[in-house]
Amino acid sequence: MPIRRTSSLSSTGIPIAAGTIVALSLLWAFWPITTFSFTSPTRTVSFSTGVNNLNIFSGDGATIGDHGFNLTHDPPEPTFYDDPDLTYTIDKPIKNWDEKRREWLWLHPSFIPGLQNRVMLVTGSQFNPCPNPIGDHLLLRFFKNKVDYCRIHGYDIFYNNVLLNPKMFTYWAKIPSVQAAMLAHPEAEWIWWADADAVFTDMDFKLPLQRYKSHNFVVHGWPELIYEKKSWTGLNAGVFLIRNSQWALDFMDVWSGMGPQTPNYEKWGEILRETCKDKTVPESDDQTGLVYLLLKEKEKWGDKIYVEDRYYFEGYWKEIVGKLENITERYNGVEKGERRLRRRHAEKVRGYSALWEEYLEGEGWRRPFMTHFTGCQPCSGTHNELYSRQSCLDAMEKALNFADNQVLRSYGFVHSSLGDSGSVLPLPFDYPA
Numbered sequence: 057m058p059i060r061r062t063s064s065l066s067s068t069g070i071p072i073a074a075g076t077i078v079a080l081s082l083l084w085a086f087w088p089i090t091t092f093s094f095t096s097p098t099r100t101v102s103f104s105t106g107v108n109n110l111n112i113f114s115g116d117g118a119t120i121g122d123h124g125f126n127l128t129h130d131p132p133e134p135t136f137y138d139d140p141d142l143t144y145t146i147d148k149p150i151k152n153w154d155e156k157r158r159e160w161l162w163l164h165p166s167f168i169p170g171l172q173n174r175v176m177l178v179t180g181s182q183f184n185p186c187p188n189p190i191g192d193h194l195l196l197r198f199f200k201n202k203v204d205y206c207r208i209h210g211y212d213i214f215y216n217n218v219l220l221n222p223k224m225f226t227y228w229a230k231i232p233s234v235q236a237a238m239l240a241h242p243e244a245e246w247i248w249w250a251d252a253d254a255v256f257t258d259m260d261f262k263l264p265l266q267r268y269k270s271h272n273f274v275v276h277g278w279p280e281l282i283y284e285k286k287s288w289t290g291l292n293a294g295v296f297l298i299r300n301s302q303w304a305l306d307f308m309d310v311w312s313g314m315g316p317q318t319p320n321y322e323k324w325g326e327i328l329r330e331t332c333k334d335k336t337v338p339e340s341d342d343q344t345g346l347v348y349l350l351l352k353e354k355e356k357w358g359d360k361i362y363v364e365d366r367y368y369f370e371g372y373w374k375e376i377v378g379k380l381e382n383i384t385e386r387y388n389g390v391e392k393g394e395r396r397l398r399r400r401h402a403e404k405v406r407g408y409s410a411l412w413e414e415y416l417e418g419e420g421w422r423r424p425f426m427t428h429f430t431g432c433q434p435c436s437g438t439h440n441e442l443y444s445r446q447s448c449l450d451a452m453e454k455a456l457n458f459a460d461n462q463v464l465r466s467y468g469f470v471h472s473s474l475g476d477s478g479s480v481l482p483l484p485f486d487y488p489a
């Protein structure tokens with residue numbers, strides 16, 4: 057949006073007047089105009105802004121957020137929040153959520169524009185310090201990575217580090233977190249769960265939500281491994297997208313019915329081992345539970361579950377990390393030949409990722425969207441026997457720095473190498489020409 061500003065100085069150097077707004081474009085005339093000003097020691101600057109649904113700065117301070125939400129508006133009409141029988145805990149099923157959510161939205165109309173594409177990321181970790189001496193540091197870096205992605209894409213993020221249901225530990229803890237997030241965020245259409253140890257390794261890529269428009273749950277997996285091999289690794293439950301809906305609440309109710317908070321936990325362990333012969337952990341786990349629901353209750357849930365295998369919705373780190381240097385060079389190679397791709401721009405300006413598409417379409421070397429450190433357990437420091445602690449650590453650093461380079465680019469810096477977390481170099485103008 058164009059911003060006009062004028063400044064003036066008095067003879068004493070003290071600001072005296074706000075500038076006048078000169079020309080208004082035709083477009084501007086359609087919207088109410090708000091003027092505000094701030095003073096610096098040397099001048100008074102005044103801005104005018106149009107008020108519309110995309111970007112509003114209101115005269116009354118911070119009541120209107122970046123997205124045009126009216127953050128102070130909460131009319132007296134009762135909503136589900138006023139119902140004493142409705143609980144955030146998973147032990148008591150919620151009914152008619154779609155109607156309840158719709159009514160809330162109707163009373164809070166500023167949240168309606170853009171609703172269909174509104175995603176909220178939910179992640180988290182344990183409540184106590186990590187046993188691994190560098191575990192908390194790694195979790196911080198993993199979280200920073202998610203905050204970066206969410207800032208860039210305008211998504212909200214919630215980090216939960218308490219067990220909302222004390223019996224639902226480790227991988228089961230996400231279900232109560234996701235349910236609570238749905239109630240806390242009726243304005244979010246999708247809740248996106250991502251394990252703490254999953255890293256965004258393509259900061260530009262956006263979820264193809266259009267592809268999921270008639271689905272309620274998206275998970276990374278391979279239909280053949282699920283339906284033919286009946287493998288518990290036919291999908292990965294560490295990252296999923298779930299639509300804020302009654303369907304989701306019903307689904308999570310059934311899914312969590314296999315969890316440690318139920319009297320049937322042990323029995324489910326047996327059933328799941330029986331169903332997926334390659335299952336290694338003896339206890340009932342959420343991932344095998346999901347495979348089970350796809351196998352045994354396909355008619356009930358299957359048509360709303362999208363098993364994504366066309367990109368790295370989340371990807372196994374072992375398969376990815378060795379390629380990151382190569383991918384960096386490929387991207388740099390394309391930029392060397394295309395001036396428009398390497399033009400410097402503000403971080404908020406996102407048109408460049410769309411420009412990239414024509415170069416990436418069908419290319420096997422597109423940045424993997426999410427890299428998941430399955431089996432590395434950064435917080436506990438224990439890890440799968442298949443790899444050494446050092447190989448996990450080196451791989452995590454590489455993936456985090458690979459992602460960080462994409463962020464730092466907008467700030468004018470780059471890591472000196474993917475293995476070097478500690479130092480950066482300033483980027484020369486027109487890099488990487």
Ligand SMILES: *[C@@H]1O[C@H](CO)[C@@H](O)[C@H](O)[C@H]1NC(C)=O
Nearest residue numbers: 114119120126127128129130
């Ligand atoms: C936001 O809501 C408050 C309270 O309902 C209302 O007074 C105000 O006019 C609203 N602001 C906008 C920009 O709609």
Ligand SMILES: *[C@@H]1O[C@H](CO)[C@@H](O)[C@H](O)[C@H]1NC(C)=O
Nearest residue numbers: 379381382383384385386421
């Ligand atoms: C990247 O890998 C491909 C093969 O996968 C290879 O042909 C290419 O030379 C590599 N590029 C670089 C810059 O290492």
